[in-house]
Amino acid sequence: MTAGAIAAEPLGVACPMDLGWRYASGAAMERFLAGLRERRIEALRCDGCGRRYLPPRPLCGDCRLPLDRWVPVAAAGTLEAWSVYRLPILDGRTGEPRPTPYGIGLVRLDGADTTINHLLAETDPGRLRIGLRVRAVWREELRGALDDILHFEVAR
């Protein structure tokens, strides 16, 4: 096709990229993140379908209605899905490899109807199952970010 056969050696160009990012949270997320600093979790409830959304967002995707009714949510809930992750993956916040293994789960917090995706303290698959009660383990110094919750631990 092209003159490909003539080049004996396929060359390449290395372009390591260092990207900074900076995002505005918007009003609903700002209230939620500010609440985390005080260990307070809140969801937005849809007047149309009654669904209590975490993450809170300005619009119900199913009803297409604006959301503004805040409802309290507990820092404990039920494990709805889980896995133990063993593949080295880069942390989306830093680009650094995340230590493995680590637990991941979908947790339905008491008072919310959606589940949230988060990390689990437990890494033994034999001790994890759907339906377990779990609770949030908070960071010492709260910063107003989702990782103010370090992970969820199984409530004993």
Added chain:
Amino acid sequence: MIVEGRVQIPFRYAAGAAASRFGAALRDERRILGARCTGCDRVLCPPGPFCGSCGGAAGAAVEVGPGATLLAWTELPDRGAFALVRLDGADGALAHRLVDVPEPRVGMRLRARFAPERGGDIRDIEGFGAEGIER
């Protein structure tokens, strides 16, 4: 509220057939290779991989330059002068830097300056200097 962060990603791109031949000639022989378009016979430099006029593929290698003519230029803050040049023997325009061109003007004669250390890509040409000014 604003959330900030930083991430590093190690991209590496394959030059492909046409650009590999161009890069190897620059690196090993300080020669600039264009390519004759298999569709319309124009001499492409940069050499493809595809002709901007007819979409044809880059064909036989044709040596071009190192002399060139300045087609357009601008001065970029912090980055020096940026230009479009036509290498002698080529039909297209190559985007590159101007070095040692005290008073650029469209139509003036230029000459490619090769980098002392060369790795096989376009950076092996440091830029284009005014013809007659040697370093």
Added chain:
Amino acid sequence: MSAVAIIGTGQTRHASRRDDVSQPELVREAAEAALADAAVGPDEVDAVLLANMELFEGRALPELWAGAGAFAAGKPCMKVATGGTSGTSGCIAAFHQVAAGLFDLVLVVGFEKHSEGHSQTGMALTDPFWDRAVASGALGNFALSISQYVAERGATAEQAALVAVKARRNAARNPHAHLRMGDLTVEEVLSSRMLADPVRLLDMCPQSDGACAIVVASAAAARRRSRRPAWVLAAETRHEQPYIGDIDRRLVTMRTLRDAARVAYRRAGIGDPLTDLDVAEIYEPVSYAELAWYEALGFCADGDAGRLVEEGVTGMEGELPVNPSGGVLSSNPVGASGVIRVAEAALQIHGRGGERQVEGARLALATGYGVYAWADAVVLGAEAGAT
């Protein structure tokens, strides 16, 4: 909507690294093959549609350079990007353009060069507030949903391994495929490295460099140029809410794929997909997903997917061969993968599947899957439908 057909397909050799070609050259390889297959010259193409996943190659304006590979200069050209469905959505966008009477011949090219970037990190750069601190990419998302699917439907690791073996053995008959493992066994899948419980290395798709193209034609152009066009009988696409926790038991409910398939079957006059369809090319990035898709696509009752694969119903000799090409489990250049599904389904209708041809295929399904947020369903037939 007026009738639309696929009259040519072409694809590259897919591999973990294609260092011999640049992105535009990879695109050209597929575009030239499809145009040659359709006996259409580059100048005869009215418009070009490109499909590619954002961020994987970290390159600005990939469509500009890829467009050169697809002969797009001077023509209408745009790109579709909807995650894993980019390819099927790109094909559907071309069907819409031709059906609307805008163009007679449209070239669609999907492409991806995973080797040039870091796809895991690309996938991890999702929502900065909810995903970056905790997300574990496509594999993590799947592993979570699979835990729910397994708990509710009773699917086993052995059944998933049978899917993985079927895919790689089929791929051995496909010269374009990346992972061609004609001798792979269930035991090898079950003893491969655990990546994220219960997903093992051989349950998961590879990351491939590759491109695939199709030529879409109006009814008049198709009848004039092709002896056996693959007619588009239905093409449906559905989007979902944005967050993984929004969807109740995703692999179990799978409303995007269920809705897209239900409407596509109705438009194509399909009553029972298992008996009516001759072949299916479905987008299964992980072995367990194929089981979940069988149920969402109505190939069997909910909970019965494992039996289908155990009894060979979806094998090459079964009632409904699924993924004769080897599927996404054998080749996954993401932006191309959806186009590959549509192209492989068309190839079966064209009767040009070579060693992977399903004898006498006249009705074929292709699907696309994009994270949990999109699903596409396309039905192709040997006869133009009453549209």
